[in-house]
Amino acid sequence: MSEVDEESKQVSYTVVRDENGNVKLDCPAIGKQFAAEEISAQVLRKLVDDASKFLNDKVTKAVVTVPAYFNGSQRTATKDAGLEVLRIINEPTAASLAYGFERKNNETILFFDLGGGTFDVSVLEAGDGVFEVLSTSGVTHLGGDDFNKRVVDWLAASFKKDEGIDLLKDKQALQRLTETTEKAKMELSTLTQENIRYMNRNKFMVLIY
Template identity: 90%
Template sequence: MASSAAQIHGLGVGSGISSTSSRKPSFSFASRSVFFGQNLGKTTATFLKHTNNTSRRRYSTGPVRIVNEKVVGIDLGTTNSAVAAMEGGKPTIVTNAEGQRTTPSVVAYTKNGDRLVGQIAKRQAVVNPENTFFSVKRFIGRKMSEVDEESKQVSYKVVRDENGNVKLECPAIGKQFAAEEISAQVLRKLVDDASKFLNDKVTKAVVTVPAYFNDSQRTATKDAGRIAGLEVLRIINEPTAASLAYGFERKNNETILVFDLGGGTFDVSVLEVGDGVFEVLSTSGDTHLGGDDFDKRVVDWLAGNFKRDEGIDLLKDKQALQRLTETAEKAKMELSSLTQTNISLPFITATADGPKHIETTLTRAKFEELCSDLIDRLKTPVENSLRDAKLAFKDLDEVILVGGSTRIPAVQELVKKVYWKRSQCHCQPR
């Protein structure tokens, strides 16, 4: 397996990056290529094709009776989720009720007690920040002592129960939810949309989780499925699912590294792929690193500048914090294709002197400066996974970039600069 054959491919959506984007930049490292912008749902769909047979046989004392049951594959993401099913022998991403291939992992409760899930919940987040739950995947299966930093990044209240577990407070209905209860609402919508799309009841699913999820987090994910009325047939690591999607029907044996940077977690897996067999050699990761952390750097920068100029701390205003978070995510996405972006937040707050606004410009260089330590943190899990697999980068044939946060140019540059010689690297449009 010569190193000159190495390629990097991008699969996936996350951290707010749209799967429908037509932007697919590519790079070439001499005979090596880099591709970005494929669809995350393909990962779940192709994995489903490999691991699930939608026909289950039930035997009686009489003739054999074959009962067909639909089994879906679900990618329960921090920012967006997707569901796939087998149609005509091929994996198909299910379109939700809004006509989209991905569903925001957001749940909200109105003052009237109505529950909103998906895009409709995301749209009203600014006016209802304390009752809109997002990035819940970062809290699932965790103790409160593990999520001190994450709890400060959200506009809703994260509290500790008597056992030290994480609870999410919902003032609108006077109730506290476990993170898996909120995730269950997202799963329920995905399954309901899948049932309508397939015109068949869906009760069983395969669900992907980050490779670095511990037993508690995996169990909580299964519990979320159970609460949603689903039988979770199997939990599969997201990097493994990505390698299955990429390596399907490949005949040559290859060594693959999956670099999965999503909205809430970072995973790395090294796998041997060939002849339909996928062997995981090692996994590593960081469950406290994802697109949300890049967003927070922009939020803190905006809030810090505003406090310096106006003397007002916007981070203490739940509504302002939600607006800052949404704006930061949008700016991050725009900086993947632009060298600078304008940020405009009119009427962000008001004082006795009148309304206050934010009007500023964020350059890609400044964004990369704000996030430089986050970029550096990506190196350690990669190095650990290779060490555990007793391999070097020259032994890899493929590197698969998964997750929306891998569209950040600085992340792509890290792969180019650190893991390949610059003399072999040049860029070309695709």
């Protein structure tokens, strides 16, 4: 739980600590709490089912990629998510391996991975089917979710100034604001300007100019 103390304050659902200090996600709709590994297991099972249908064959084992910054306990939790994991590979390393596969020339590869929650970098040397990872590292708070949070905080501060209401303390309003912010950010991939206007604490309208 100590590893996600800051992140737990930014999500619209409730994150709690169990008796062992691990993360549990509270689901009041069904009166149950789920461990992070249980959620991962459900996602992996869905991926396995989809792969099995596509291949028309049963999938029982997998190689799983994880962010470069994952520590030992997080990697162990990934292995415990309900599938026989043959190996865990850093995400930027896996992408570099895919890029260098069957390349004959010796190359030094610098791979950047700017994802939803992290920024990972790996440096590899590749040649004749042999790969050597020279270095790999990552930043846990430099990704799309962090960009979203900066905009959400700014909008919430503006709303509080105008209306006197702190949206960050309202789980439902925070969820709606986060969804609207992410939509606006994606629109900026093709537009030069995006306006977000709020109608009330539970409804935000995206206007494009």
